[in-house]
Amino acid sequence: MTRIISGFAGSLTLQVPSTGTRPTSDRVREAIFSALDARGALDGARVVDLYAGTGSLGLEAASRGAAAVVLVEKGPQAVKACRANAALLLRSRPRGSSLSIDTSGQAVDAFLAPSRDTWDVVFLDPPYDLGEQELAHTLSLLAPRVSEDATIVLERSSRSPEPTWPDGLELERRKDYGDTTLWWARATIAD
Secondary structure (H helix, E strand, O other), X not given: OXXXXXOOOOOOEEOOOOOOOOOOOHHHHHXXXXXXXXXXXXXXXXXXXXXXXXXXXXXXXXXXXXXEEEEEXXXXXXXXXXXXXXXXXXXXOOOXXXXXXXXXXXXXXXXXXXXXXOEEEEEXXXXXXXXXXXXXXXXXXXXXXXXXEEEEEEEEEOOOOOOOOOOOEEEEEEEEEOOEEEEEEEEOOOX
């Protein structure tokens, strides 16, 4: 069972497709959001959840104060779950809230390539078997689309090497949780 941990939609149960997704564990999500809350990174933030699966990361951010969230997922069953979960969360939002949640049913690179939007918080939770070169390409497409103070959280298998960070993004820290590694990165400003 996947649920929203905290915020206005705390304890809301999310739909999970029967196959094709690997939801982030509650333990790892709690660690991510504890760190983001400590930074004050979510209040009014523009958030994108790439390889969204159920949308749990983006929707948790929405529940905790993000202003706008985009869930990007190409798997048809996962897109259906993301849309249903987003609708459920939006029905729970506080009266007068201007929170927006959109779902894009396309591949991450196809979503990023033409985009002109910028984001304050980025979640990337690609399939563990996504190749390092493919990931490096995605990160290069992402780099010009993040705000000056952006936080990027990348979830990978603990057996995966450190990603190749493109110009515009730099590693902040790494944290391991069993078979999962979180790579925290930030935007860098060109001199």
